[in-house]
Amino acid sequence: MSTQKYLCMYRGAPSQNKPSPAQMQEMFAAFNVWKEKFKANILDIGSKLKPSGKVLTASGVTDGPFAEAKEIVAGFMIIAADDYDGAVAVVKAMPGMQMPGACVEIREMASF
Amino acid sequence: MRGNPGDGVLLTDTSNPSGSLGPSTGPQDSFAASGLVEHFFRREYGRLVAILTRKVGVVRHVDLVEDAVQTAMMTALTSWVAKDLPEDPGAWLYRVAHNHLIGALRNNAGRLRILEAAANELTVAVDNPASPRFDDEVRDDLLRMLFVCCDEAIPKDSRLVLALKTLCGFSTAEIALRLFLSEANVLKRLGRAREHLREVPPDFDSLPMQALQSRLASVHVVLYLLFNEGYLSAQSDRTVRREMCDEAIRLTTLLTEHPVGATPETFALLALMHFHGARLTARLDGMGGLLLLEEQDRSLWDQDQMRLGAEWLQKAASGETFTRFHAEAGIAAEHAFAPSFAQTRWKEIADLYAMLDRIAPSPLNAMNRAVAIAEWQGPEPGLALLKAIEPPPWLLGYYLWDAVLGELHRRAGHKEEARRYIERALASAPTDAERELLRQRLASLESL
Numbered sequence: 001m002s003t004q005k006y007l008c009m010y011r012g013a014p015s016q017n018k019p020s021p022a023q024m025q026e027m028f029a030a031f032n033v034w035k036e037k038f039k040a041n042i043l044d045i046g047s048k049l050k051p052s053g054k055v056l057t058a059s060g061v062t063d064g065p066f067a068e069a070k071e072i073v074a075g076f077m078i079i080a081a082d083d084y085d086g087a088v089a090v091v092k093a094m095p096g097m098q099m100p101g102a103c104v105e106i107r108e109m110a111s112f
Numbered sequence: 113m114r115g116n117p118g119d120g121v122l123l124t125d126t127s128n129p130s131g132s133l134g135p136s137t138g139p140q141d142s143f144a145a146s147g148l149v150e151h152f153f154r155r156e157y158g159r160l161v162a163i164l165t166r167k168v169g170v171v172r173h174v175d176l177v178e179d180a181v182q183t184a185m186m187t188a189l190t191s192w193v194a195k196d197l198p199e200d201p202g203a204w205l206y207r208v209a210h211n212h213l214i215g216a217l218r219n220n221a222g223r224l225r226i227l228e229a230a231a232n233e234l235t236v237a238v239d240n241p242a243s244p245r246f247d248d249e250v251r252d253d254l255l256r257m258l259f260v261c262c263d264e265a266i267p268k269d270s271r272l273v274l275a276l277k278t279l280c281g282f283s284t285a286e287i288a289l290r291l292f293l294s295e296a297n298v299l300k301r302l303g304r305a306r307e308h309l310r311e312v313p314p315d316f317d318s319l320p321m322q323a324l325q326s327r328l329a330s331v332h333v334v335l336y337l338l339f340n341e342g343y344l345s346a347q348s349d350r351t352v353r354r355e356m357c358d359e360a361i362r363l364t365t366l367l368t369e370h371p372v373g374a375t376p377e378t379f380a381l382l383a384l385m386h387f388h389g390a391r392l393t394a395r396l397d398g399m400g401g402l403l404l405l406e407e408q409d410r411s412l413w414d415q416d417q418m419r420l421g422a423e424w425l426q427k428a429a430s431g432e433t434f435t436r437f438h439a440e441a442g443i444a445a446e447h448a449f450a451p452s453f454a455q456t457r458w459k460e461i462a463d464l465y466a467m468l469d470r471i472a473p474s475p476l477n478a479m480n481r482a483v484a485i486a487e488w489q490g491p492e493p494g495l496a497l498l499k500a501i502e503p504p505p506w507l508l509g510y511y512l513w514d515a516v517l518g519e520l521h522r523r524a525g526h527k528e529e530a531r532r533y534i535e536r537a538l539a540s541a542p543t544d545a546e547r548e549l550l551r552q553r554l555a556s557l558e559s560l
Binding site for chain 1: 146147150151153154156157182185188189190191193194280281282283285286
């Protein structure tokens with residue numbers, strides 16, 4: 001049983017391409033296969049994040065985030081793996097990773 | 113329009129006993145994993161576009177409806193992967209697409225007053241996701257959309273593209289692949305269709321189906337075209353071809369279920385599709401090439417589909433009318449029920465081609481009749497018939513014309529004529545499989 005937890009953050013703007021209904025069905029099937037294969041690793045499949053939000057600092061609340069589009073976190077997921085290699089393998093196998101421009105940052109969550 | 117599917121008795125239509133056939137199992141496995149039936153997204157696309165277009169009454173802005181459905185499907189993809197498949201995925205999609213559409217109509221309302229009214233109506237009048245589940249209503253909506261696509265004011269090639277897009281849920285890239293067109297060309301055809309739809313008067317949306325009856329002939333033409341694009345396609349991917357034929361059969365079956373479409377002509381068209389559909393698998397060899405009728409393994413012909421063809425042909429015979437589809441279905445039935453190539457009732461087929469030619473005159477019918485007569489009485493009577501035809505210029509450049517002449521001369525032992533025609537056919541044959549067949553025939557002349 002893997003004990004390390006990893007936070008996976010999808011970066012970049014959501015893809016603009018429009019898959020066809022037939023392609024969507026294929027993607028859905030591929031995602032289901034992936035979910036089943038890694039069900040022990042996927043602790044929280046997470047969510048997409050809406051494009052804008054609030055940034056709270058000592059000086060108050062502003063609309064944000066203001067980062068470069070490519071740095072914006074578009075979604076997240078929490079997985080379990082033994083090490084980074086294991087975590088990378090789970091994310092690499094995710095169907096969305098074949099999309100051009102796909103980018104996921106993987107960070108080990110400290111356990112204290 | 114291409115030649116009818118009866119062409120190619122001699123040349124293109126054959127089967128390969130060794131070609132291991134049957135649908136590949138790969139896609140089915142993954143569909144099972146998704147918990148959705150095959151083609152679920154595509155079929156839902158057509159269903160939702162049709163329902164929402166009728167509910168909102170904006171044939172003029174069917175592209176807004178399509179965008180809403182597309183967006184709902186993208187949302188579904190994320191949501192269904194993250195959570196579980198909803199109990200009723202169709203109702204889920206309907207609800208989400210409906211809400212997106214209201215938003216889109218509101219956003220566009222500033223420019224277009226009519227859309228504001230539509231949005232209000234949609235908000236007030238519906239949101240009853242249960243209602244589109246009534247099969248009758250959905251069927252009528254789909255048919256209505258089919259009749260919308262078949263407006264004779266839209267150029268014929270645009271009608272087909274519009275139907276493939278809105279009713280069958282194919283993307284422009286997928287349509288391009290299926291019709292052997294560039295994607296730009298598909299977009300252009302689609303654009304022409306939409307341009308026309310924008311001119312449809314607003315009260316069009318409230319017309320009852322019966323008012324659209326005058327378009328039935330155009331609907332038949334588009335369905336026939338759709339089937340032939342699958343059946344005659346040079347596309348080597350078997351599942352792609354099957355899909356096109358299945359879509360044509362699905363929509364034609366819908367048409368038979370509505371009083372407006374339930375005519376002997378529609379029944380004959382459906383019979384024709386089933387007879388040809390029954391032979392579709394056996395018609396392709398292992399490499400996607402076409403097999404001659406003579407070479408086809410008749411045990412691969414789909415008995416269930418042949419039975420359906422016979423049932424529809426019987427229904428088609430109920431009235432007084434005898435249409436081109438009756439003649440073509442009759443020819444297809446003769447082939448389907450012949451115990452072997454040699455035992456085919458060639459005289460009946462020759463007679464049916466003569467009847468077809470009286471209804472829809474074309475030198476192609478005479479050509480096919482000559483082929484049947486050559487099988488029945490020998491190559492010389494067949495050649496005599498061909499000589500009596502004055503071929504129009506387009507036919508002279510058609511490889512099948514040369515191929516048929518070449519083959520009949522070859523059988524009659526006219527070595528030089530045979531060579532001349534086969535070489536000409538070879539120069540314009542569209543596929544490798546057909547060129548290969550012609551080369552074999554050319555080689556066989558040496559031993560004459």
